[in-house]
């Protein structure tokens with residue numbers, strides 16, 4: 025098998041570019057089968073660069089039609105073109121290059137570079153897509169000013185968009201027209217974008233804090249203008265929020281969002297011309313759920329916030345990706361939290377974010393693709409747009425705020441922009457700004473960037489009755505990860521509180537420092553082990569540790585069941601209140617899982633479970649708590665999170681145990697659940713605001729518990745909600761209840777749903793996804809759905825809705841003991857590899873944890889991985905993932 029490690033790009037190999045590009049003029053003659061691109065680049069030798077070689081990169085798919093330097097055609101001997109590199113040796117200090125390339129956008133199924141989606145042109149250049157358009161020093165530390173001329177048939181492509189300001193537009197005769205765009209800001213090539221086609225827009229003028237006015241537009245295909253309002257509101261809220269929270273203003277006169285149905289990721293922050301997956305733009309109550317609304321707000325915010333964190337200050341090289349992504353995720357998380365406003369609303373947002381981290385990033389950190397927030401090497405950079413770079417990266421940024429306080433963090437941000445506006449910089453530069461603005465030594469904090477793996481923090485406590493001293497000893501360790509056997513201690517902020525017997529927070533006085541007595545403190549753990557002493561503690565308290573999840577670690581403490589029930593009922597930190605419930609649930613679920621494995625009766629397997637359900641009853645009925653909080657508190661840890669808690673993963677046993685507990689809960693709390701459904705019915709016109717969404721969320725969690733009973737009452741209730749629903753949130757929840765049951769109306773509901781929404785691609789995605797993750801769906805059913813007329817492997821949303829949902833969100837069926845799920849997976853990875861390597865590589869990641877499964881499953885998984893590894897014409901993307909999965913380390 026190939027292990028092309030020599031192809032790896034290493035962070036330590038970084039060198040400055042030989043040449044800098046001052047200006048880029050691009051002329052596009054757009055045609056789906058033969059697009060011509062004329063590029064005119066002015067280059068200057070970089071004093072810090074090494075040789076006088078101009079080095080440009082261009083993809084295999086590019087045809088080089090013409091190449092001229094300083095007005096003269098370059099002879100074939102004056103440059104070298106090999107392995108995607110165009111090198112002009114001994115070039116002059118200043119050079120004007122004119123490059124003409126020919127491309128075939130319609131044949132481009134990778135959705136990188138210039139491609140066609142539903143007849144319209146779009147680009148995606150991050151990370152290395154610009155090289156599919158022209159030969160260029162396609163690296164983020166080369167920043168230039170762009171002027172872009174677009175020419176195309178007017179009837180087919182009435183709208184022509186690119187970055188920056190529209191300078192001129194007009195007719196070319198012969199049925200064609202043109203538009204000339206100029207971006208006043210220097211930018212790296214990955215932020216270039218163009219859009220051309222039949223599109224319409226909703227637009228608004230928006231007053232900015234400095235008195236200027238900006239034109240905001242949301243562009244969509246005809247027929248979708250009834251679905252753009254929420255994106256527009258989200259954009260305006262984002263603009264206001266960044267002004268208020270960070271003093272950052274929109275620097276353009278015009279800001280555009282364009283929705284496209286074929287897109288590899290969520291969205292892209294191209295300067296002034298954000299391109300979005302339709303999933304994160306289009307919404308109205310008929311087609312979008314509450315979480316769609318929330319996601320749209322978050323992604324619109326995220327891309328907008330990139331305008332400063334990413335675009336104005338960008339990355340020196342792709343190893344620094346988290347510099348912009350971790351920071352921008354942190355910013356979008358804070359934005360969403362501020363938009364909810366209430367303390368408990370903020371906590372629910374925090375809980376949701378931590379759930380994602382645990383569900384996806386912790387396993388990544390424990391698997392073969394584990395990498396530091398600032399990786400050291402890669403084969404294919406697209407494989408590093410990971411939950412580690414994004415979500416763990418955001419946690420790392422959040423820790424600065426926890427350590428420095430909100431104001432200190434803001435000072436650090438201000439200094440970062442003061443120093444680096446217009447530059448391409450590193451994660452070290454960001455850390456230096458935080459340290460210098462606050463006079464803090466953050467040297468050790470660097471290890472969060474360089475060491476992979478999820479640290480474990482073990483807490484031990486001791487109470488001394490005589491001296492009234494309470495001691496907390498924190499010890500940290502971090503498991504080995506590929507290429508990193510041993511780790512040095514991290515700088516970990518551990519936020520804590522202590523609860524007295526009545527559940528009240530105690531003042532926290534450090535031994536020897538009576539100056540302050542707050543009820544929450546951030547302990548800074550920097551050694552392998554440290555002890556913190558609190559004085560004046562009358563009676564042994566219950567510790568509330570890692571409040572608000574103050575660091576991305578696994579916290580271990582020997583809580584008794586009673587302690588956890590107590591925290592569940594009293595902790596003033598809503599995150600830890602939720603966390604206590606999750607710890608208890610996990611404990612019981614793991615006990616039940618073991619009983620399933622050993623064929624012991626489940627009734628006796630988890631003795632404390634009845635008490636736990638009573639604690640949940642109290643929360644369910646506590647109307648002083650937000651509905652959204654009650655919803656998350658009632659949600660059991662997912663099968664994936666439970667799997668990570670086991671030494672050897674047994675998906676069937678986990679599933680059986682979780683189902684058992686869900687049914688038991690439904691039986692025990694039946695009346696309370698029915699009441700919750702009734703009390704939380706929302707009336708009047710649909711609104712996606714947090715309070716209404718919270719009510720629907722609680723009601724639907726309750727409904728889905730009841731649906732577990734699979735009896736005539738629950739069938740009737742679910743069917744009634746399905747029939748009456750006037751919004752997608754309620755409708756899809758009811759459909760899920762029906763599909764996972766034996767309700768007589770289930771087939772009919774599925775069919776009606778399809779017919780009603782046939783024209784709404786995003787809803788049909790939900791229809792596929794819901795079936796793919798239903799427990800009644802087995803491998804043959806997924807294969808059958810693949811043959812459905814609406815299935816299309818080339819559309820990433822559709823592929824994700826069926827294939828990914830089955831492989832990643834239906835563990836009990838995917839891990840069928842006969843290995844049929846794995847065979848299906850291998851076939852799909854291989855098929856996607858030929859179409860879209862990025863999407864294929866994402867799917868390939870499903871097998872990351874194969875070594876953790878029981879021996880029989882692991883062998884079958886390994887076989888499937890080998891089958892993929894040996895497939896012909898494997899992309900670098902897939903090769904990297906499967907090679908790392910199979911490697912011994």
Ligand code: B3K
Nearest residue numbers: 150151289291292406409
């Ligand atoms: N920066 C883009 C991601 C581009 C992915 C390239 N494979 C989206 C975002 O994080 O905002």
Ligand code: ZN
Nearest residue numbers: 326330349352
């Ligand atoms: Zn981003």
